[in-house]
Amino acid sequence: AASMYEPAASSLLEEEPLLEEPSLNAYGRRKPDDRLNGAYAIFFVLGIGSMLPWNFFITAKQYWMYKLQNCSGQPGPAPQGASDLRDFFESYISIASTVPSVLCLIGNFLLVNKVPASVRILSSLFVMLAVFLVITVLVKVDTSTWTTHFFAVTIVCVVVVSSASTIFSSSIFGLTSCFPMKNSQALISGQAMGGTVSAIASVIDLAVTADVTDSALAYFLTADIFIVICIMVYLLLPKLEYSRYYMRSHKESPYLAAESPSSSLEDGSQGRVNSPFLAKGTSAPDIPPLRPILRKTAVLGFCLFYVFFISIIVFPSLSSNIESVNKSSGSPWTNKYFVPLTSFLLYNFADWCGRQITAWIQAPGPKSKLLPTLVLLRTVLLPLFILSNYQPRTRIKTVVFNRDVYPVAFTVLLGLSNGYLGTLAVIYGPKIMPKELAEAAGVVMTFYIVLGLALGSACSVLIVHLV
Template sequence: RARTMHPAAGSFPPDEEPLIEESTVTRYSQHKPSDRLHGTYVIFFLLGIGSLLPWNFFITAKHYWMYKLQNCSDQAGPAGQAATSDLQDFFESYISIASTVPSVLCLIGNFLLVNKVPASVRILSSLFVMLAVFLVITVLVKVDTSTWTTRFFALTVVCVVIVSGASTVFASSIFGLSSCFPMKNLQALISGQAMGGTISAVASLIDLAAAADVTDSALAYFLTADIFIVICVMVYLLLPRLEYSRYYMSSQKESPSLATVPPDSSAEDEAEPGDTTNTSFLAKSTSIPPLRPILQKTALLGFCLFYVFFISIIIFPSLSSNIESVSKSSGSLWSTKYFVPLTSFLLYNLADWCGRQITAWIQVPGPKSKLLPILVLLRTVFLPLFILSNYQPRAHIQTVVFNRDVYPVVFTVLLGLSNGYLGTLVIIYGPKIVPKELAEAAGVVMTFYLMLGLAVGSACSILIVHLV
């Protein structure tokens, strides 16, 4: 679920400087080609969308999951109804746990294998696994599961576990690959990730409006995901065929970015322009990158990243998507059909995208500022704001303070903006404050903090939802 690394100072223009410094021989012995028709930029943008596509398509198809999980309540007795009601009410929380916990484990595995298994193998295998799982989900759309709803739910959770693990390997691998490209391509990857949620929300709205039947809408929706994963495979295979890409990918092979460095490395936070750090130890290695110097330097930023996504996953989608329009009883299309897709999913993803885009121009507060953790901790206030909105069903806290539709709209926009801005800002800073040769490894570690926040937050979201 994220994200980026910041270029170190050097002789390139800001948007053309590789994150991992090239060797002197490579840099001056080859003519640096241009990115014709912005082909590489577009490819990284599409791969960015694909890296978060499974998660976005799973959580945005709320109407479809509610339809599938209510079918047995039409035919089962009271016990069956109770079980199904539980699946419906807490579905997002269950899916969040099934998505984030295996993602943490796969991220650790990817860190251990990053110097042992080629990036192309990790990227293509994860894409094919995602495609296979989504094809299964697409086929199940038209299968009558009303007599085995609980087993269908269990199968869905297994699919989420598999596809989330694969997408985590894909996302972290593609970020590792992009570390040898100029910063503008990293920005394309970040923009693509943020745009993925918006695209899934828009696709869901279009399918809802165009199809009268829920299953027809879901079929078109998941077919869109299948097609996009195939597009990701095709554009990734196209990447090494572009001269611009070959230039930077060949430099990565000659000077691997994840190298073994002494654990007590005393390199400065940022090398001066023109500084030639001793890279005699940057020989090819299959060793695991050292963790201690990375953890020491990124501890505070890691906590900030953990807490940003801890709060976000508790609220979105478990709380936010269950906030109903106060005029739902009117029966209007806005209040019954489009309120949640628009105010929860589309608004949040648009705001998140805007927050990430702002970091391209504004990067304050700085990585060592005391204001940064304060802003991160202030996001805790979103919890009572959403709980006291028109969340339904309510079992314990009956008071609804914010009883107008405009309140959850404003809260969702602020939640998305702060998530996109602060989350991306912290990830930008992580690889920037460690020695250059540890930049990619630091990026993986920062992603681990992010996934840990999502995993712990998704577990807590079930508790919060039960308490409400």
């Protein structure tokens, strides 16, 4: 494991920020171990929770179609406006969930040194829980007479819960910046697993319950329960000796307020260090210096932006509308389960695998030109999905990849590359910054992600209309 982050001799300076931290602090005392990988498991669970709202919204496609078809199992004749709500629902959801998140990230950056991370994290979790309880209650409400209003309520819920989720995910990622690198990797792997969990839950609900509303009720109750679990495990985090050691440098946890001041001096290696980014003799400013963070993370930020820009254009707006070429056979595989399995489950599992690979391989490095090159090459995935059996298509009539194996292979490639390249960029960002700017850098890296998602979701609406 010690060799996991060991760089080549020729690039020692470039890779130095990614080295594992020594087992002894500056005073020769041994740093506490993560017993039973407790902190790792907690960050993994919190990672799942950070992506759960988005994934549960987009994966419940059959439920949303049912609600937007006047609570009918089959789409019937509908006015153009109602038809648009059904056909472009994923695109509308993408915009509603990403555009407000940009504003929330800006606010989170401004508050990073003013409001404790514990307050930001817990308040956002409780907001997500409250909104999901509302969505759960609406499952059994007959909305056939107010479909458009139901759509509006859903969009408002998406805006609120996505904003809270953004504050939660950026705050928890900023918190991991003061922990060893494996904890950031646990958080990021958990985010991918959140998509896999929601996709598996969707498939199980489809198989077990015949009624769409029963399936959706069990589905959203699962989300409610998991958010409660996230609240519980976050409250457990400061109880671990390992976590207290690394969180002490943040001086944000209310659980650490009673700690003796001398105890933080004993672990001075985790305290603030002199840095050219901060004026000598002054404490950290209320608002972190943005310009040096943007300058040093510019290339990594672009990579992160473009990875998610391409991914959100394709998934779910394009990929979830690719039908089996054998749909007319009547088989459950080519009808009921094709999209949940080949789009949602397969993409999220491939994304999780890509993120897991970064635990063993970190290449190319943060300053390598190969990283942005690989990121730009993902652009080719866009025409590949468009030329698969996307339905309905009104302008581009040609289907080049007319076998089911093609979209499956494309989805695997999309997910693996998103997970691997995106994780490399997001981990490298805070690690190339001084420790006193690491949390702010983590928030900035999350901003690049949300900006890519916001612009990509807007472009996805245009592309879907063009196809």
